[in-house]
Amino acid sequence: MFRIFFSSHGDRAFGGIPEKIRQRIIVELESLAADHLWYRRVRKLHGAENQYRLRVGRWRVLFLLKSSEIEILDVFMKKGKEDYPRRIS
Numbered sequence: 015m016f017r018i019f020f021s022s023h024g025d026r027a028f029g030g031i032p033e034k035i036r037q038r039i040i041v042e043l044e045s046l047a048a049d050h051l052w053y054r055r056v057r058k059l060h061g062a063e064n065q066y067r068l069r070v071g072r073w074r075v076l077f078l079l080k081s082s083e084i085e086i087l088d089v090f091m092k093k094g095k096e097d098y099p100r101r102i103s
Contacts, residue, residue, distance in 0.1 A: 016047040016084045024076075024086035031089060035073055039089065042070050047084060 020028060028036065046052050046068060056066040059076070065087070068075040076088040 016082055018043055018047055018084045018086065020086045024088055027089040028086065039070050039073065039075060042068060043075070
C-alpha cells in the first residue's frame with residue numbers, strides 16, 4: 015500500500031483539470047496504490063530513476079515512486095492528431 019501526495023507543481027496541475035477527469039484520476043491512483051501488481055499498469059520513464067507514467071484516457075500522470083510513497087509530479091493531456099492544425103497543400 016502506497017501513500018499518495020502531490021508536489022507543488024503536481025497540485026497546481028491537478029487543480030486545473032476538469033472535475034470529471036479529476037475524479038477518474040483519483041480512482042485510478044487509489045487503485046494503483048492498493049494494487050500489488052502496480053508495475054503492470056504504468057510505464058517507466060527512460061533516463062529517469064524511479065519515475066513513471068500512468069495513463070488515464072488522454073491524460074497522463076507523471077509520478078515519482080519512493081519506498082512506500084507516490085509523489086505526483088505532473089498531470090497533463092496527451093495531444094492527439096485532431097489537436098494539430100491540418101496542412102493543406
